[in-house]
Amino acid sequence: MKVLVIRFSSMGDIIYTTPVVRCLKKQLPDAEVHFITKPAFKYIYDNNPYVDKLLLLKPELSDTIKDIKAEQYDYIIDLHNNLRTTLIKLRTGIKSSTYKKQTIRKWLSLKLKLKLVPPVHLVDRYMKTVQFLGVKNDDQPIDYYIKAEHQLDKLLPVSHQQSFVAFVIGATHFTKRMPNEKIISLCKEINAPIVLLGGNDVKENGDIIASALGNKVYNACGVTSLDESIYLVSKAEKIIGFDTGLTHIAEAFKRPIVSIWGGTVPELLGVQPYKVKEVLVAGIELSCRPCSKFGLATCPLGHFNCMRQIPEVPITQFVNNN
Known part of the structure; x- marks a missing residue:
């Protein structure tokens, strides 16, 4: 099995994808897990042992779509859910599971000062996208790997x-x-x-x-x-x-x-x-x-x-x- 996880930005949102990637790799050890993000956020997944390959979003979306098609993924896990990821899913035709943003609820909560968004952490909302593969939350913290030796x-x-x-x-x-x-x-x-x-x-x-x-x-x-x-x-x-x-x-x-x-x-x-x-x-x-x-x-x-x-x-x- 070959899986591509997508989250293009921002720093905080990407750091909270790391439990999803970890759980995918540890619970499906035979799966090949790839991640794609913007070049500016490459450092978040540098040295991460649970990612088999890190792809970077290119200036032209068509070039990124070519890269994704060439990899022949079985599944896309879309943790961004925006226009670009929608186009990627449509143009590649790869089976996908997509994070639900609750955009309307968030907008109403902000404008009306009402608590309409359930108090569920972003990691737990991300994890719902991989439940169909039998992957469960391991209840461990996020991952980050420091790049160099410092003193x-x-x-x-x-x-x-x-x-x-x-x-x-x-x-x-x-x-x-x-x-x-x-x-x-x-x-x-x-x-x-x-x-x-x-x-x-x-x-x-x-x-x-x-x-x-x-x-x-x-x-x-x-x-x-x-x-x-x-x-x-x-x-x-x-x-x-x-x-x-x-x-x-x-x-x-x-x-x-x-x-x-x-x-x-x-x-x-x-x-x-x-x-x-x-x-x-x-x-x-x-x-x-x-x-x-x-x-x-x-x-x-x-x-x-x-x-x-x-x-x-x-x-x-x-x-x-x-």
Whole structure:
């Protein structure tokens, strides 16, 4: 049997496909399991032992369809369910099973502020697509495989090499990020060295936070590569982060996680931390929340209370508790 699993984007959505691929390969050991995604997300499946071949989406869909036809798959497992994957299934004629997005329910939940989407994790919804093959969820965390050998003494100052808390301060959209002053307030109450993680887009934020807190905080934003950042997350005592890819990848390393949510909510997306034993999901109930499904550039009402008013004590107690 030869199976192609499809998910083109984004980082968080792809990382949650890894249990599906693992269960397919382990429970159908004679099957050949391939995965296709965009080139930008290739790194998520690099080194993954459960994938026999990794295909990449080409600029012209017709070229991708040719590649897929040439492989002569028995089944397509469509975990994206968009126009492109629909065209792929139609033009190849390969038997398929498709993830149900619940688009209308999600839209109504967002617009009417009603909880119309069942609180089922994205992984569990993905797993339904392979039930017809007799594949069941193994109830294990997501998979991520660090690409290279790294050393803490090459990445962190001596003060942070023995034990540290990783704080992922980056996120694609403003309404997913906590304001600098709120992060500073939290960090003041954390009884451990702190490493700030994120890309170049939040390096300046990290500098502001680090300058306010002195040597307690090391700003690695824009300094470490993605693989190095993931390595640091894997070595952290505990992790604090927002609704962003690096926070979701952190779930692979069995570390306690604080998952902080502002304008977005985990139940709408089904992406709360998966199979993490020690987790705190932080967010507050507001009539205006969620304001969007994936995040916005500004708070629509200007107050940003969804982040500013999150209670700090439960977060700092969780982090400080041994």
